[in-house]
Structure formats: structure tokens, C-alpha cells
Amino acid sequence: CGYGTITRRFFIQGGCSDKAPEWEVEQVIHVEPACEVRLSMFDLPSDIGTKTEALCVLSEEMVYDVPASLAGSATLLPHLEGALCNAVAIGHSDKVSRILDASGMYKV
Numbered sequence: 001c002g003y004g005t006i007t008r009r010f011f012i013q014g015g016c017s018d019k020a021p022e023w024e025v026e027q028v029i030h031v032e033p034a035c036e037v038r039l040s041m042f043d044l045p046s047d048i049g050t051k052t053e054a055l056c057v058l059s060e061e062m063v064y065d066v067p068a069s070l071a072g073s074a075t076l077l078p079h080l081e082g083a084l085c086n087a088v089a090i091g092h093s094d095k096v097s098r099i100l101d102a103s104g105m106y107k108v
Helices: 060-064
Strands: 004-013 022-031
8 A cells, every 4th residue: 555664785895805894784765655545536436236225137247247337437536637646546356255045146
């Protein structure tokens, strides 16, 4: 999520003789995002289906690759395109589970 630490170590020798001084110098760089990404920065698709009124999909293959035309997609608000201090990439991965005692039904 843009947070991390980079540690660099430098081994320095002050000459070519056996008695030349040696140093080990460490540089620690802390990395964090310049601005925080929030959900309010995006147009989000409406929720579809509920626990009590499930969304029915006819094909098992479609369950594993729900098309954006059905599920919708998230987009960055137009006025923020090119204006953010960090790059934004949007992707998704669906987790699919079979519903016990319900042949051919899946929870996505």
C-alpha cells in the first residue's frame, strides 16, 4: 500500500593496507504515500443482489468471470484523473464458493 522501508548498507575501506580503517554505514529510507487514496475518490458501481434476494446468473462459467456489464466497474472521478500525486490502478478478483445443499448455486 505504498508503505515500506529500504535499508542500504555501505562497506567503506580507507586504504589498501591491512591497517586501513573500515566503516559500515547504514542508510534507512522510509517510504509512504504522498496522499492517501479514499473510496470517495471513485465512482463505484451499485451493490447488486442481497443476502435475501440473490442475483441469479444462468451460466456456471459466468460465475467465475462476472462481466463488468453485469457487476459494474469502479472508475476514478474525472476531476482527479492526472491530478493525484500517485498512480491508481483498478482490478478485481472474485472469490467463488459453492453453496452447500444448493446444487449449481455459488456465492461470489
